[in-house]
Amino acid sequence: MSLPFRMSKRALRTPEPPISWLMKYALDCPQCISLAAGFVDTDTLPVEIVGACTDDLMASADTGRAALQYGTTIGLPALRRQIVDRLAADDGITFEANRVDADCAIVTSGSQQLLFLISDVLLDEGDIVILGGPSYFVYMGILHSMGAIARTVPMDADGMDVDALERVLADLERAGQLDRVKLVYDVSFFQNPMGVSLSTERRKRMLQIVQRFSKRHRIFILEDAAYKELRFADPSLPPTKKFDTTNEWVLYTGTFCKPFSAGMKTGFGVLPKEILEPVLRQKGNHDFGSANLNQMIISRAVARGDYDRHVQKVRAGYRKKAAVMADGIRKYFPAATTWYEPQGGLYIWAELPASIPTGPDSEFFKAALAQNVLYVPGDFCFYPNSGYEGTRSAMRLSYGVAAPGQVAEGIKRLGELACEMLSSGVAAK
Ligand SMILES: Cc1ncc(COP(=O)(O)O)c(C=O)c1O
Incomplete structure (x- = not known):
């Protein structure tokens, strides 16, 4: 036996x-x-686009070999540049306005990996994460694994109820537990599962609230923008990240899986530099870099305009x-x-x-x-x-x-x- x-x-x-x-x-x-x-x-x-981009890459031994070799832990430089360029063009998130540049961008194996890595870097057993009720249940699985404590804030048609968020934080402060609060997790566009987005007003207030309750350490907003690109009409709401003018408060995650190819399992983040480093160390332990071939294909599709x-x-x-x-x-x-x-x-x-x-x-x-x-x-x-x-x-x-x-x-x-x-x-x- x-x-x-x-x-x-x-x-x-x-x-x-x-x-x-x-x-x-x-x-x-x-x-x-x-x-x-x-x-x-x-x-x-996108079968045809991926086929054409792959053919393109494999048409030369140099690009083909580069695509078939390991890349770097942080991700393909060209794709990271494209990620921040798109945030600049679509949302006005720039170095001047937000201290965001390509050095703040990371490519991961889906945005799910980044949600895990960020949580792993920030959460000890017993730490507190505030999230919407209802919320994305796969993120809840991460919180269970980490032994974190969740506090739930109701949601309505305008996303997370930020008045309730303020009350929860005030209660935690009164209970002497503010030191355990690390994150507010919010799926800010077309939330999974409710389909609603955080209103612009609430985005600003959410940021002010976490700043006000960050007494001895920073309470981050983990802005999960997985569905941002799947909007039915323009213009897009501004990401909460847009209001983070010092690139200190909002950990922004996005993905190419939902709008392009889930099977390529490629996501990304734009993070304050101080947290990018520990995240990279953890990612090094996980996989020391996401699939280079997929990143090159996506980068090519973006450059050719096929992606848009x-x-x-x-x-x-x-x-x-x-x-x-x-x-x-x-x-x-x-x-x-x-x-x-x-x-x-x-x-x-x-x-x-x-x-x-x-x-x-x-x-x-x-x-x-x-x-x-x-x-x-x-x-x-x-x-x-x-x-x-x-x-x-x-x-x-x-x-x-x-x-x-x-x-x-x-x-x-x-x-x-x-x-x-x-x-x-x-x-x-
Ligand atoms: C809200 C939310 N965030 C993140 C993800 C992770 O997506 P991926 O890892 O495929 O980028 C999903 C997938 O369903 C999701 O619904």
């Missing part, structure tokens, strides 16, 4: 991702309509599918459903009347599965025991990967189910 092994505390604290079984279920059930996965639309993936043309197409596609979902909700969901018409991103958050819980053990969820429709139960998006646990009746609905016809059919089935349960009064459980 083999001997048992002993896992680290960190491994023991790390729960199974709550939706991994849902993803597996979707794969094993080809007739299922999955409104659960936050995957990007398979039909829009592609993003325009992707936006138009999601805008159409979001409208299909929104129309279906208007038509089929109970009138008392609370939801926000998406302006970008991949999600609609729908809160059914409180008498219809939507959690994984609920009658509604089971009935939806029986009708071959999958959604992410809203319960997964609230950090347990973190001060605010929101509603039990919400669903995260994604129009990312399902075809428009499936989106329409899936929403119809869910809506009719909810209406039936409401009228027969069987829902609550």
